[in-house]
Amino acid sequence: MPPADRKVPVFSFDGVSVSFGETTVLRDLDLQIPGWGITVVVGPSGSGKSTLVRLCDRLIDPTSGVIRFRGTDLRSLDVLEVRRKIGLVFQRPAVFSGSTGDNLSISGCTDPARHREVLAAVGLDGEELLLREAAALSGGEAQRMCLARTLLVGPEVLVTDEPTASLDHRSARILEGLAKDAARSGTPVLWVTHDIAQMRRLADHCVVLAEGRVIATGSPQQVLDSPDPAVQAVLHIEDHDDQAASWPDPDSPAADQD
Amino acid sequence: MNSAVGILGLAASALLVAAAVALSAWAGLGLGRSLVGASLRALIQLLALGLILGAIIAPGRSLAWSWAWVMVMIGFAGWTVHRRVPEVRGLGVLSALAFATAALATLGVLFGFGVFPVNGQTIVPLAGLMIGNSMTATVLVSRRVVAELRDKAPEIEARLALGQPSKAASAPYLREALRTALIPQIETTRAVGIIFLPGAMVGLLLAGVDPMDAVQVQIVVMYLVLGSVAMTTSIVGLGLMRRLFTPEHQLVHLPRKNDT
Incomplete structure (x- = not known):
């Protein structure tokens, strides 16, 4: 990616609000996601994190306001083309019936050699996995397979919605490493989480959401040192929750159940 | 009524509904009212339909x-x-x-x-x-x-x-x-x-x-x-x-x- 692209925000939110009926999920959001590195969005449940992700991929449109992708209004771009440029990884891996190869082919790429290549890139053994039933993959393997499927489309940016929330500790660390690799190779990453420790490990830039509003932005240190009691409340609550959480059995298919 | 069944036939078939109601009461199913209601409703609807169809498809009707x-x-x-x-x-x-x-x-x-x-x-x-x-x-x-x-x-x-x-x-x-x-x-x-x-x-x-x-x-x-x-x-x-x-x-x- 040319260095000039780094200066253009990958996403800009300008006065964005989202309401579902009577409920307002995001309120007048003004936010820029830098065109490089990993931007981590943290916030408690119901703060609007997933809505933010869905907006980026145009799975929903804002009730008001404008979202720009690299400076261009998202709505003026071809939606299918935009979605191929924005690689989305969901919280729960979407595994379809059939083999891992069948699942990867949903990306539009049916070349087994390319499948093996991209599986290797996410740390999976393609030779062994391609013919295996995708339903038999462990939670961590399934999520990495989903990332591989997303990478097959050739995205310019990665957007992830709590991709490690239902994974064991080891699988979560592998996925974090892959996000770092992507960012290092020039693909900006928008990583949504409620895990403050993960924010510390990953973030080049941080955004703190609460009740549908941005309450802090900056480097991890700036956010952690924020004197704002509302920010400290979010960071404290989420950090406490993370420490209290226990990890499920690694590599068990049941490990990805909430 | 000029059908092959006739009113007596209808009344006789209603005995079967009565039998169903009796069975429901005997088994304590509590379906007696529903059985009678549904049967009466069907009777009225079908008789009304018969009358309307009789008028609509009568010979010579447009x-x-x-x-x-x-x-x-x-x-x-x-x-x-x-x-x-x-x-x-x-x-x-x-x-x-x-x-x-x-x-x-x-x-x-x-x-x-x-x-x-x-x-x-x-x-x-x-x-x-x-x-x-x-x-x-x-x-x-x-x-x-x-x-x-x-x-x-x-x-x-x-x-x-x-x-x-x-x-x-x-x-x-x-x-x-x-x-x-x-x-x-x-x-x-x-x-x-x-x-x-x-x-x-x-x-x-x-x-x-x-x-x-x-x-x-x-x-x-x-x-x-x-x-x-x-x-x-x-x-x-x-x-x-x-x-x-x-x-x-x-x-x-x-x-x-x-x-x-």
Whole structure:
């Protein structure tokens, strides 16, 4: 990616609000996601994190306001083309019936050699996995397979919605490493989480959401040192929750159940 | 009443309802009121229908009355589909259009090839059979499509996020819903004559028609139903996809039935 692209925000939110009926999920959001590195969005449940992700991929449109992708209004771009440029990884891996190869082919790429290549890139053994039933993959393997499927489309940016929330500790660390690799190779990453420790490990830039509003932005240190009691409340609550959480059995298919 | 059954016959058959009520009371099922209510309602509805049909299809009456009755049936069937699947806006109109299209096609074939003469006695019952069966299948396919798209929303959105158009992203789920709606009809067609005698044939046999003549009528009726069910469910299934996705390939949020 040319260095000039780094200066253009990958996403800009300008006065964005989202309401579902009577409920307002995001309120007048003004936010820029830098065109490089990993931007981590943290916030408690119901703060609007997933809505933010869905907006980026145009799975929903804002009730008001404008979202720009690299400076261009998202709505003026071809939606299918935009979605191929924005690689989305969901919280729960979407595994379809059939083999891992069948699942990867949903990306539009049916070349087994390319499948093996991209599986290797996410740390999976393609030779062994391609013919295996995708339903038999462990939670961590399934999520990495989903990332591989997303990478097959050739995205310019990665957007992830709590991709490690239902994974064991080891699988979560592998996925974090892959996000770092992507960012290092020039693909900006928008990583949504409620895990403050993960924010510390990953973030080049941080955004703190609460009740549908941005309450802090900056480097991890700036956010952690924020004197704002509302920010400290979010960071404290989420950090406490993370420490209290226990990890499920690694590599068990049941490990990805909430 | 000039029918072969007559009032005495009707009264005698009501004894069977009384037996069912007695059984319900004996077993403590608490269904007595429902059994009596449903039986009385059916009696009143069918007697009213008999009177109306008698007026509509009377010899010498203009065929316009029969076609008008068909339109009423189509409108009522569309309204019923809307009522059963209220989550999808405009489904009643879509279904009514599908029933009208299927009626034109199927009755067009039957009357166009002279299988039956065009008169009130053929138009109304044939359209009724076709619309009634199509309505049941349409409700089934609509409920199934709505359930599939609601339950499989994460899977569908994962496909959309990979850049698939909504048509491709929803195709496996629509296919499954159409199969679910059509398989009972295919099974019924396959089992006819071996496991059960269908209503139209039973009616003709009771009326003293030659069995081979009754069979021929029944075959035509079954093919009519099969064709119209396939046609209406396909039209409604494809139309549903246009209503459940935006032009921007976004899945429309589907409220639960209780939320509407």
